[in-house]
Amino acid sequence: MSSYKSDSSPRSSVLKKNIESPKTPGEKFFPPFEVTKELEAEAKKRIAQYPAEQKRSAVLPLLHEVQHRHGFISPESIEWVASKLDIAPIKVVEVVTFYPGFRQKAPGKIHFRVCRTLSCAMGGSYELMEKLCELTKIDRSGASHGDAISVSPCGEFSVEFAECLASCGTAPVCLVNDDFHEGVTADKAQNLIDSYKDS
Ligand code: FES
Helix, strand or coil: CCCCCCCCCHHHHHHHHHHCCCCCHHHHHCCCCCCCHHHHHHHHHHHCCCCHHHHHHHHHHHHHHHHHHHCCCCHHHHHHHHHHHCCCHHHHHHHHHHCCCCCCCCCCCEEEEEECCHHHHHHCHHHHHHHHHHHHCCCCCCCECCECCEECCCCCEEEEEECCCCCHHHCCCEEECCEEECCCCHHHHHHHHHHHCCC
């Protein structure tokens, strides 16, 4: 693990604020971040794909690897990625906070990303979101641009709005974990949820 330590300078307080991972009930479905032999081997392979003087370019593949294994990007994983690439943790935070695909807190076991861009909005994606929340008992009232994911009390489900998912002709669309679903109107929400239960 990296020996990164925070200090009290103004710069590090920005880092601290942006590096935090609020606890969610979804954490029980993901293994905590750990630097395993497998993760080290995967990192070595990914870093080797770039010239030695450009190894910082492996930041995206490493973050994807962490999120794939652990569900989200924790402060510990940010420090680990920074140490692997010999860059400051704030540089990793900049990437994590720029791309909405990276999560800084645990989602549910079943994560819904509902497109809210024009075609989908007109096709009923806001109604779909409302129905998903109603059926999974998710309270989205605290959702914001910086904290887009809302998790159900049981931790099994989570939702967030996404921007155009590039299938505007089949609106409304959503992603469930890595699966793409088209034409998902609110009346199909229950069936969609049921198809992932016990998965
Ligand atoms: S607007 Fe939803 S996929 Fe493009």
